[in-house]
Structure formats: C-alpha cells, structure tokens
Amino acid sequence: GKIIISFSTDFTSPIRTISYTFVDFYHNNKLLQGNKTITYELKSTALLVEVHPVMTFTVDMKITFDDGRIYTRTGTKVKEAVEGNGTPLIWDDNVFLVTGNSTTTLPDGTIIVKTITTPLRYVMTCNLPFPVSGVVTITKNDSEGVLDFGTGACDNIATLTINGVTTEITLQK
Secondary structure (H helix, E strand, O other): OEEEEEEOOOOOOOEEEEEEEEEEEEEOOEEEEEEEEEEEEEEOOOOOOOOEEEEEEEEEEEEEOOOOOEEEEEEEEEEEEEEOOOOOOOOOOOEEEEEEEEEEEOOOOOEEEEEEEEEEEEEHHHOOOOOOEEEEEEEEOOEEEEEEEEEOOOOOEEEEEEOOEEEEEEOOO
16 A cells, blocks of 8 residues: 655645655555645744744544454644744743644444633743643533543643542553
C-alpha cells in the first residue's frame, strides 16, 4: 500500500498544510484507510496583537482488522500558541490552548465522543504532559462523564464527574 503525503513548499505562506492519505495500506495485517491533515497558520486576533501560530489537526481514519472488525475515528483538534511567541528560543514561557472533538467507534460497536467544552490550557513552565485547566466531556454509548483539569494550578489533580458523582483523580504520565 501507499501513504501519500502532500504539502506546499512555499514556506513563506502564512498557511501551510500537510495531508496524509492512506491507499491500500496495511500494517500488522490491518488495513488503514482515510486521511490525516495538519494545517499550520500564523494569525493574530484582537486579544493577541502579536502574530501567533495555530495548528489544526484533522483525522478521518478507518482500520479494518484481518477478521473483519472495524475501528473508526474522526475528529479535529486546534492547538493555539497564546503566550511566549515573542521568545522563539525559549520554550518554557509558552502557553497553548487546545479545542476540538473526536468520535471513535470501536469494533464492538461502542461509540466514544470527546468534546473539549472549555479550552485545555497547557503551560510549559509546569513541565507536565497534561493541561492545568479546561474541561472535556466524554460520552460512551449512553453514559457521560466530565473531566475537569482545574483552575490553572501546576499539579496532576483533576476531577471526573459521572452520573453526578465527582471523584478527584491523580493524573499520571
């Protein structure tokens, strides 16, 4: 099979896109079909007067197992650098906001929908692989949970609410 990668070589353009298309591509006896796209854009907003990067990731993939079972995922994630853009050689002062959603269908028919309802905030000075704030709503078939990463403290504590019951959880790398 093939993975077709297409992109522009105009590196001065404020918007650049890389697209991946899977055509008759097998990995470990699994057929991968679909597309992935990464769009990189430089933009400014009223709140952020300096130009800053925004990356949009989209996925529309289907994996067929050798026994015929199928796994699918569609979704979009937007990662916006909202602080630290004026110091390109210093990574620690960067802050990112992430929004988006995804729908995954497992081979047994289970459907999992994840929606970022409050942007996830990643603060690089925290040196953590998870956000310091933000909320994700997760629906699995008919059940719903809300994962809340807190109010901005550099810690590994979040809360998970399922059926009105909230539990504090410790996030691990």
